[in-house]
Amino acid sequence: MNNAQILKYAIDLIAVFLLALGIKGLSKVRSAREANRLAALAMGLAVIGVLINALGKDGISISAWIWIITGSTLGGLIGMATAKKVPMTAMPETVALFNGCGGMSSLLVATAVALFPETQSQSSPIVVGISIAISVFVGAITFSGSMVAMAKLQGWLSTPNWTQNKLRHALNIAFAVVCIVAAIKQFTEGKGNESLWLLIIGSSLLGIGVTLPIGGADMPVVISLLNSYSGVAAAAAGFVVGSQLLIVAGAMVGAAGLILTQVMCNGMNRSLISVLFGGSLATKSSTSANKSEYNNITSCSIEECALTLEAAERVVVVPGYGLAVAQAQHTLREVTRALEITGIDVTYAIHPVAGRMPGHMNVLLAEADVPYEQLKEMDVINPEFPATDVVLVLGANDVVNPQAKNDPSSPLYGMPVLDVQEARTVFVIKRGMSAGYSGIKNDLFELANTSMVFGDAKKVLGDLLVELKELGVGKKG
Amino acid sequence: MEFLSEALWVLLLGSLLGLELIGKVPPTLHTPLMSGANAISGITMLAALTLIIKSNDKLPLLLMGSIALGFALFNVIGGFFVTDRMLSMFSRKSVQRKVNR
Secondary structure: OOHHHHHHHHHHHHHHHHHHHHHHHOOOOOOHHHHHHHHHHHHHHHHHHHHHHHHHHOOOOHHHHHHHHHHHHHHHHHHHHHHHHOOHHHHHHHHHHHHHHHHHHHHHHHHHHHHOHHHOOOOOHHHHHHHHHHHHHHHHHHHHHHHHHHHHHHOOOOOOHHHHOOHHHHHHHHHHHHHHHHHHHHHHHOOOHHHHHHHHHHHHHHHHHHHOOOOHHHHHHHHHHHHHHHHHHHHHHHHHHOOHHHHHHHHHHHHHHHHHHHHHHHHHOOOHHHHHHOOOHHHHHHHHOOOOOOOOOOEOOHHHHHHHHHHOOEEEEEEOHHHHHOOOHHHHHHHHHHHHHOOOEEEEEEOOOOOOOOOHHHHHHHHOOOOHHHEEEHHHHHHHHHHOOEEEEEOOOHHHOOHHHHOOOOOOOOOOOOOHHHOOEEEEEEOOOOOOOOOOOOHHHHOOOEEEEEOOHHHHHHHHHHHHHHOOOOOOO | OHHHHHHHHHHHHHHHHHHHHOOOOOHHHHHHHHHHHHHHHHHHHHHHHHHHHOOOOOHHHHHHHHHHHHHHHHHHHHHHHHHHHHHHHHHOOOOOOOOOO
């Protein structure tokens, strides 16, 4: 062991330690930002470690340097530009895009090593063979799955009806069998290029086949799961090139991602199995019970809504995905600010899965300068609804559906929801009577104390602000 | 064989550590945590780097390694920046921006 190697080991140990601290710190609000930087620092150290080790061993050739710098600069700059430019509402698909590229990287490395066996690490060929197969398999699934998830969240891809057919399971099993056969061929025959390509194609198709039928509401869970996969792919790549740091970091992310996926599933009252194999909720419910017709809907004008708000003492806002889509969070903030100035108590009820990802709504509202203290979690706000004068439901649907509590036959039954119907008056601002993500009828809309205000969230809030100002709300004194 | 047994221990302990690290996460942090963990999974850039270094100046290897490195760095740099952007919104103690409309 020469000095460079010892130095590399030291750096690796520090990097692993910092990465662990980083992941730990990211799960607490106060330490999260520092933790993220700590993890970034650890990654930088790890790169330096690899470079030092290589320089101490055989050196790095000029052309290698050129390719290293070209690749990293290009990737890094595009990544930075994307991260700075992308709107906060598009966060789920951005994470999916980044994640897919991580998977692609593992896939490429494993493929390159398979094509040029002289780059293999010094461990036994069987180990390398198995790790190449795993890395290619998981890497390709991560990439194709993430791309499908991103395209669906962006609205470029919808859920085709045929994917809800039970036959899709047979198709996916066929893809999986192809992958297994190709993987076995790959590492028994060693340098079998056809089997490698077969494995790549088979796993990519499997990634698409599994992700495509999953409905939009479940997409965050899928992204989180794919995130865990990309950790597994990285760990497998670690076996391929013989890097323990890669193995430990990949394993950590893989395991942590799995836990996070489970936590998200719990928040949505879904099991991972039903997310992955259950298809989209909407089609299931529409076939089982066709009761999506509404009676006794009360709709009201913006003026009435403003009058009620002006007379209120306690207002709770329930923001949802629709608010994010309409980009109305800033207008909402202006409305609530006007109410606050007049002395009306305003809080925000945040359902664990509000927005498009758990925690997404908090990010969006924080962007609009809503004070963190005004955001109340479901368990805190639910007992407060009976003492609330007005609830404004903005683009949220399933998370305020009383069916989840009252109707055991409902697919939503058992999902934790916000008890907005307990409040004196509920205004639901909504574009039309269309169903939410789950495609299930919302009983809240028919209740006597619920009034619908139809229109685009941003426009309604803008008009509401005007009406409120006319009533003198928002002026001091 | 020595590397394998060591590596398997590392894999086991790393997985256990990952399972333990995330116990209770407030829902607020799910999105940033996912995004941060996602950036860390770009650690596969080390593999791409190793590949380029070991390439013996073979063009296809250099090219594949470089593309892999690019993808990984897109993941890492983009991931950390976007996470930081999200988290910066939480730490900013409600700066009251004047709204004149």
